[in-house]
Amino acid sequence: ETVLTQSPGTLSLSPGERATLSCRASQSVLSDYLAWYQQKPDQAPRLLIYRASTRAAGIPDRFSGSGSGADFTLTISRLETEDFAVYYCQLYGGSLAITFGQGTRLEI
Amino acid sequence: QVQLQESGPGLVKPSETLSLTCTVSGGSIRSYYCSWLRQTPGKGLEWIGYIHSGGNTNYNPSLKSRVSLSIDTSKNQFSLSLTSVTASDTAVYYCARLLGYSLDLWGQGSLVTVSS
Numbered sequence: 001e002t003v004l005t006q007s008p009g010t011l012s013l014s015p016g017e018r019a020t021l022s023c024r025a026s027q028s029v030l031s032d033y034l035a036w037y038q039q040k041p042d043q044a045p046r047l048l049i050y051r052a053s054t055r056a057a058g059i060p061d062r063f064s065g066s067g068s069g070a071d072f073t074l075t076i077s078r079l080e081t082e083d084f085a086v087y088y089c090q091l092y093g094g095s096l097a098i099t100f101g102q103g104t105r106l107e108i
Numbered sequence: 109q110v111q112l113q114e115s116g117p118g119l120v121k122p123s124e125t126l127s128l129t130c131t132v133s134g135g136s137i138r139s140y141y142c143s144w145l146r147q148t149p150g151k152g153l154e155w156i157g158y159i160h161s162g163g164n165t166n167y168n169p170s171l172k173s174r175v176s177l178s179i180d181t182s183k184n185q186f187s188l189s190l191t192s193v194t195a196s197d198t199a200v201y202y203c204a205r206l207l208g209y210s211l212d213l214w215g216q217g218s219l220v221t222v223s224s
Contacts, residue, residue, distance in 0.1 A: 032209060033209045035209065035210035037211075043216075044204075044214035044216055045214060047212045050208065050210040056212060090153075090211070097166050097168075098145075098206075098211075100155075102152050103152060
């Protein structure tokens with residue numbers, strides 16, 4: 001079973017700054033199988049990025065995903081107040097078909 | 109616009125069966141992979157399983173002995189059954205559409221508490 005580890009656990013930044021969130025897999029994975037989600041309090045997660053770097057429909061271009069192998073990154077180029085939330089990476093495949101990282105809390 | 113909505117009891121007694129239904133509106137669930145997930149503060153997001161409209165299923169090995177998923181294409185609904193629940197099954201339960209390798213549409217979530 002591949003484990004996803006996200007860092008940092010909490011990231012404190014200000015609006016207008018750049019955010020860089022990391023997701024590291026315990027073994028190399030296919031980029032196609034890596035996605036990122038945003039979750040705000042009392043809401044369901046929302047798909048941001050799929051196949052490691054493709055933005056989902058309606059997602060602003062300040063969100064970008066990159067990476068390959070075992071290291072993936074979600075970057076938010078210029079933070080807006082609505083971006084402060086919890087972010088999860090997700091992997092498809094293997095005996096546990098869908099797994100998530102433990103999340104990164106992005107706070108003001 | 110396709111939407112998913114979970115429904116079911118918010119309180120289940122220990123040792124009983126948790127049952128939830130996900131109703132899909134705005135589109136047909138034919139050719140879908142419909143997933144169930146749950147979220148707790150302690151364990152984060154946990155995948156429970158998914159079912160294809162053709163009937164194929166795949167379950168989380170840790171829950172497989174207690175989980176059953178079903179689908180009713182005539183009602184545009186898919187359902188979750190989790191038997192022999194304990195307090196550790198208390199969670200917010202989500203249904204979601206698996207499209208490719210990611211979950212692109214989610215229900216709003218349904219809080220289920222296991223308590224006597």
